[in-house]
Amino acid sequence: MPTDRSTDQTIDRPAERPSDRTARPAGTAGPATTAGPATTAGPATTAGPATTAGPVTTAGLAGAADLAGAVGLFAEESRARAFAAVVLGAATPAQVTERSGLSPRDANTALRRLWDQGVIADGGAGLAVAYDRFRELARSARASDPSEPSARSHGAGDERSEAVLRTFVRDRRLVRLPARWERKLVVLRYIAERTFEPGVEYPERTVNEKLRAWCEDAPVDHVTLRRYLVDLRHLHRSSGVYWRPAATAAA
Template sequence: MGPADEPAELLRLLADDARLKVFAALVLEAHLSSDIADRAGLPLRETIKVLARFESVGLAARAGDGWHACPEALAQAAAGIGEEPDDAFADRGPAEAAVLRTYLARGRIRQLPVQRAKRLVVLDHIAGSFEPGVRYEETEIVETLRRFMDDHAALRRHLVDEGFLGREGGVYWRTGGSFVV
């Protein structure tokens, strides 16, 4: 996950009391790990783990032998919260667009719908990422599907099982879905 890829993940991180204290210490310009741990009232080992997690999501960065807060990651995440723009699914009918707005946020799947009819709408949208008649290596499929969902294997399985992708010997191709003409 890069900075602000998942606004909800940043909120979950900061919803924890210990992690919030570490972030507050960073914002209040404690730079050394030991100073951050002291201000947060946490053991140094726990503080270092929190700092490493913050670094992985863009909330903190190393600066020389210390750390600094990156509050711009929060601003970036806040800017991305909300629904898809009204024209994001303009090529779809109103019912399909409503399903896609419900289950996708900024192009990523929030959750695959349990109801098959809705799941097929989401899978059809994803199938549109693959060109008809083109053969794709598994690595290419994985790379594309990761843009939509971290669990790319489940997503790939759904696409194959529902007839949107064909598969043989590690090679995939589009076998179904709607086409924009």
């Protein structure tokens, strides 16, 4: 847990417990020791999140169900204000106290709680928001939400293809084309099967419109997508007319 260099004291100091004062005689190793209760209760100890797996602690947030717990952290005003101060660049407990308008004691309590729950961490230059933790929570929430497009089955028939499609296709939109060729084949076949009926002839303008809808949010254009489908023979072309062969559907 980073220290406030101006005072060389950890964020536990404002708690004003008698044991805190007696556990840190001059000349000792400071708050990182294991001699007193103040060093086992705070986030700077060997049992705390700073020395284990980072901001994710065994007592912290875990899984999609804990998204509500993360939101609940900020239901208490002092924690919200302390967190906002860190978001805006406060890197030490003293800076959090100054920018949040909290008393040192309230700032200390709020920071301890935020640290224990993994939403702030040591960013190298001081306190920082643990953005990776929020990304993890968002991914977990999406995966567990049946209404989320990425959580729905794509009807691929096997788990490996489903995993590829969940990553690269969202709500009938292409996120991006995979770099690995075998994954790209899965995605392109899926787009062909979901877009064109076998044996039906489509003018080029219609093909472009249908493929453009897949590419709205993707760093690839419909022309590139159409070329792939033709090269892989998911679409046949003649005189400006395209059709999906029945053999592709049965394969």
